Amino acid sequence: xxxxxxxxxxxxxxxxxxxxxxxxxxxxxxxxxxxxxxxxxxxxxxxxxxxxxxxxxxxxxxxxxxxxxxxxxxxxxxxxxxxxxxxxxxxxxxxxxxxxxxxxxxxxxxxxxxxxxxxxxxxxxxxxxxxxxxxxxxxxxxxxxxxxxxxxxxxxxxxxxxxxxxxxxxxxxxxxxxxxxxxxxxxxxxxxxxxxxxxxxxxxxxxxxxxxxxxxxxxxxxxxxxxxxxxxxxxxxxxxxxxxxxxxxxxxxxxxxxxxxxxxxxxxxxxxxxxxxxxxxxxxxxxxxxxxxxxxxxxxxxxxx
Amino acid sequence: xxxxxxxxxxxxxxxxxxxxxxxxxxxxxxxxxxxxxxxxxxxxxxxxxxxxxxxxxxxxxxxxxxxxxxxxxxxxxxxxxxxxxxxxxxxxxxxxxxxxxxxxxxxxxxxxxxxxxxxxxxxxxxxxxxxxxxxxxxxxxxxxxxxxxxxxxxxxxxxxxxxxxxxxxxxxxxxxxxxxxxxxxxxxxxxxxxxxxxxxxxxxxxxxxxxxxxxxxxxxxxxxxx
Numbered sequence: 001x002x003x004x005x006x007x008x009x010x011x012x013x014x015x016x017x018x019x020x021x022x023x024x025x026x027x028x029x030x031x032x033x034x035x036x037x038x039x040x041x042x043x044x045x046x047x048x049x050x051x052x053x054x055x056x057x058x059x060x061x062x063x064x065x066x067x068x069x070x071x072x073x074x075x076x077x078x079x080x081x082x083x084x085x086x087x088x089x090x091x092x093x094x095x096x097x098x099x100x101x102x103x104x105x106x107x108x109x110x111x112x113x114x115x116x117x118x119x120x121x122x123x124x125x126x127x128x129x130x131x132x133x134x135x136x137x138x139x140x141x142x143x144x145x146x147x148x149x150x151x152x153x154x155x156x157x158x159x160x161x162x163x164x165x166x167x168x169x170x171x172x173x174x175x176x177x178x179x180x181x182x183x184x185x186x187x188x189x190x191x192x193x194x195x196x197x198x199x200x201x202x203x204x205x206x207x208x209x210x211x212x213x214x215x216x217x218x219x220x221x222x223x224x225x226x227x228x229x230x231x232x233x234x235x236x237x238x239x240x241x242x243x244x245x246x247x248x249x250x251x252x253x254x255x256x257x258x259x260x261x262x263x264x265x266x267x268x269x270x271x272x273x274x275x276x277x278x279x280x281x282x283x284x285x286x287x288x289x290x291x292x293x294x295x296x297x298x299x300x301x302x303x304x305x
Numbered sequence: 306x307x308x309x310x311x312x313x314x315x316x317x318x319x320x321x322x323x324x325x326x327x328x329x330x331x332x333x334x335x336x337x338x339x340x341x342x343x344x345x346x347x348x349x350x351x352x353x354x355x356x357x358x359x360x361x362x363x364x365x366x367x368x369x370x371x372x373x374x375x376x377x378x379x380x381x382x383x384x385x386x387x388x389x390x391x392x393x394x395x396x397x398x399x400x401x402x403x404x405x406x407x408x409x410x411x412x413x414x415x416x417x418x419x420x421x422x423x424x425x426x427x428x429x430x431x432x433x434x435x436x437x438x439x440x441x442x443x444x445x446x447x448x449x450x451x452x453x454x455x456x457x458x459x460x461x462x463x464x465x466x467x468x469x470x471x472x473x474x475x476x477x478x479x480x481x482x483x484x485x486x487x488x489x490x491x492x493x494x495x496x497x498x499x500x501x502x503x504x505x506x507x508x509x510x511x512x513x514x515x516x517x518x519x520x521x522x523x524x525x526x527x528x529x530x531x
Contacts, residue, residue, distance in 0.1 A: 005413035209396065211394065212407065215394065216408040216411055217380040218380060219377075220376070222411060
């Protein structure tokens with residue numbers, strides 16, 4: 001392979017691209033759409049994974065002790081729990097602190113405040129807030145507590161609600177993923193077929209040249225290469241267009257992400273920038289592979305003579 | 306130069322195109338292969354250019370047995386055989402110069418080298434000064450000269466001309482035949498496939514006559530028999 005042949009291959013490829021410019025534009029657009037749907041899937045995955053992480057970090061179990069249980073008994077239970085391998089932290093909230101926090105939460109509700117005043121005694125028990133190392137550990141921790149001698153001291157545990165939220169998020173994200181995968185799969189299939197068709201049209205346009213090339217002793221590799229290079233052009237331009245569409249789309253979505261994550265401050269744009277090569281590099285490689293194989297199949301029939 | 310040993314070609318449906326062909330063509334020979342339409346002349350050309358293999362027999366070109374030639378070796382063979390067709394096979398949107406350059410570039414020759422070679426071949430075919438004309442601007446005879454120039458750019462040892470005068474009037478026909486004779490004088494083996502009696506008789510060289518896929522005559526200074 002010499003430089004002259006390489007220049008010739010690129011020239012033929014460029015001619016093929018320009019002579020069917022509208023077909024080229026359609027092909028590039030479909031590739032970009034397919035990649036956009038893949039990136040949409042990535043966005044969904046990243047957002048749901050981050051949301052689950054945020055929620056997981058917020059998940060803890062509150063063990064509400066009976067009001068008559070003494071501080072010593074609660075602290076004994078705390079020591080017992082802290083010894084468990086699955087426990088990250090335990091926080092003790094005394095009866096007085098619990099009452100104070102309760103009053104603060106309901107300071108606008110005069111009925112509740114009046115009721116508390118009428119009762120005189122503190123109706124609230126102490127609370128132990130337990131945080132596990134892994135969210136999967138909570139059922140086991142709850143089981144240990146339930147089977148321990150401290151279970152009778154506890155009035156209520158609040159783990160079930162958190163479990164429901166996490167399951168709901170997981171279900172929604174699983175369903176969105178399934179739909180996203182199907183949509184991306186369909187787009188990728190369509191993109192493959194469009195590239196196949198575009199290359200076939202390009203070959204048809206060049207059929208005379210191909211015949212003459214074969215007649216004068218051009219190798220199959222030389223004849224095939226311009227079409228492969230042309231499909232490279234489609235892959236590269238399709239990916240560039242996808243990048244050009246994805247980033248403005250991220251800017252549109254970001255305010256909603258900010259509203260959802262509030263203080264956690266998750267930036268999709270930063271995520272895509274820091275994973276730029278991994279995301280778009282792999283997408284480009286896969287698109288090139290798909291295009292090259294699809295155009296190789298398209299041209300095979302014309303190289304038999 | 307070209308040896309065909311018991312070559313037969315049978316197409317599906319038991320259609321016999323060639324049967325037991327034995328030919329030995331020496332280097333620098335000028336051979337006319339004649340016969341009516343459908344007698345196997347074009348099949349013979351297709352076997353020699355490795356467009357299709359023989360069903361039986363052996364084909365040797367320049368000492369190279371191409372009977373079972375590999376697909377990857379076909380381009381190497383075709384660079385050693387120049388081929389000219391009745392319909393010229395020129396690209397209408399390219400000038401004569403570009404048509405010839407295209408053949409060179411398709412085989413990896415640089416543009417600079419092409420600019421050195423093309424004027425030489427255009428001179429041989431008598432088209433110097435017309436290299437920037439398009440095929441539609443010139444006569445059939447001139448277009449066939451360009452096709453011949455294109456076939457010669459790789460300096461082939463063999464020139465295969467398949468009915469090269471089929472689309473030409475008598476004046477252009479004679480010019481093309483004279484050109485083929487001139488190329489033969491330069492040392493290129495020429496195989497002229499034709500069913501034109503006048504052309505074959507004018508050439509007055511070796512004539513191989515085919516009928517029903519078989520050689521019925523092989524004369525050193527032959528005439529058109531059929």
